[in-house]
Amino acid sequence: MKYSLSMTDQQQAEIKAHVLPADGKEAVAIALCGRRAGATSHRLLVNKIIPVPYEACSIREANRVSWSTDLLIPLLGEASRRRMAIVKIHGHPQNYPWHSEVDDESDRELFPSIYGWMEDDNPHASAIMLPNEQIIGRIVSPEGMFESLNVVKVVGEDLKFYYANTDLQNVPEFAKRTAQTFGEETFAKLKRLKVGIVGCSGTGSWVIEQLGRYGVGTLDLLQKSLRKI
Template identity: 40%
Template sequence: MHYQLRFAGKHYKSLQQHLFPGDGKEAVAVVLCGRYERDGISILLTHKIELIPHNECERDSNFVRWKTERIIPLLEEAEKHNLAILKIHSHPTGYPQFSKTDDESDNELFQSVFGWCDYDGVHASAVMIPDGKIFARVFTSSMETFPMNKISIVSDVITIIENELVAEDEFSLRTRQAFGDATYQKLKQMKIGVVGCSGTGSPIIEQLVRLGVGSIVIIDPDIVEKKNLNRILNTTIDDAKNSRAKTDVLYDAINKIGLGTTVKKYNINIFDSREVLDDLITCDTIFGCVDSVDGRHLISQLTNFYLIPYFDIGVRLDADGKGGIKSITASIHCIQPGCSSLFSRKLYTSKRLADENLQRQNPEDFRELEKQGYVHNANVDRPAVISINMQISSMGVNEFLNRLHPFKDELPEAYAKVTMDYTRGCIMNESENDFEQDLLSDKWVGRGDCKPFLRLTEL
């Protein structure tokens, strides 16, 4: 079994502040966690935190004692919805492993937890040390313990803690020189999903492979056509003549490059395959390169429920109605679970989402839906925009790298949205604080598996 623990950034910040109040004494909190369990993978996802008040604890630099009655409401909710309990406390001395005192208190706590909860899925214990690092272990129903194989923190900076290091490659020298060995180690161990393999998706895939990303999942339901040869990397006229799937072409190209990136391909719409969504859930980051509102909404739901960083890439060209282009803009939205969403950022409306859902599910009932595409108010189908697509794709990958290894003058939180207005020659940045929080997303952040899946009845 492969065990993972994921923290929403807002949860991690609250926990860090509570666990280290500055007095050098241990503190404790309990977290209600959603679950993902499938195909030998068990992921715990922070959903709701309970900070145990310091004045209710007996605290010292080497131990903390507290009354577990406070978490009875969490236990009731865990039992009702098959959720997990995570106990997390601090080691202000920096002691980098579980102590004998931890062993005793954890055994006592989790025997009670399993006695309360009928579901036999794992629960977990974690420790945070002063530099913010976390180590953790799971408890099974038979009270066996296993270390967490991976711990992720989805915040302004994407933090991934793995148990293993990977060997350096000669081709990665420039990447390591630019972004550091630690960033390369992260990239090599990451699994990244790319939904949409056309104008922005194919350049992103190319960059991720040449940066040394360990594993990529590529998804697109369409075939290569002559009209889109002008912007999909690695496609040829023969691919169009033979109506090859875009994912097949890029799959072959990645393997031909031969830099060690493993790739899985899906020539299907993400709404039509639970297998595709399961593969995306196990990704460490997702890039959304789709035009559709319903596709963006589904990715937003998935990444919020399962605590995955989401980078949405969009390009828009407005025609002047005379055969020319009036404006060229492109944007990168960096979405954190439980914070603002594409919906709360006004990228689309409820009506537009409903219209697209109707078009996809019942096309015969659909009438006069507003057409979607790169160009509005012009009879041009997806014009040649490879230069813009390449530019915004590169910017998107750099925003991703900036959240692995910050290198800009401002902190990553200042770049929640990056807009490039090419016609005006400017780049505008907006921070997370500039946007309205999506309260519904916050309610379901880290909820994980539930019925209906993602609260979407069609799935």
């Protein structure tokens, strides 16, 4: 199963403003998310963001935050009624790009209680935000096990994708020209794309060939069939 989290650029900015404040100390926000569950993927889509007030935190330091989970109670009721996901997001102002041992301990204490409120085992998640706005997330199971979100997507005037796995395979021979021309980072983005093409003859066939040569990861082809009536 692949997991992803999607939000708008305005929501990303709202989260950053709260969880990475000017005082350089950690802070927390909660996102209520809708779901799109498929056979092979589960998408979480941010619906609204609820900042945890700074004054509700018993500890706020540069590498640690502790807060009263009583604030979650009304949100859990709404999430249960609407079958939504809870995503906890906190900042890492020191730019530490992984969940810390303190984060692991906190998530293992919090999320079993969240699942206990729900009438199903649909996934909930925990995420961190870095000063460069990158978001790194993971699913936390009812048993306190962790599984990385495959990608966090931010939609606005530009599209941003934050992938869990940046260790890509070597560039294949047929795509080396693309990597040399546009850079390996661009090739990495192309490799992760999934592109749908409607119409595979004429212009479509040339587009398919070029996208393949550029190294696009997945091509979904749909040939329109014509029937004489």
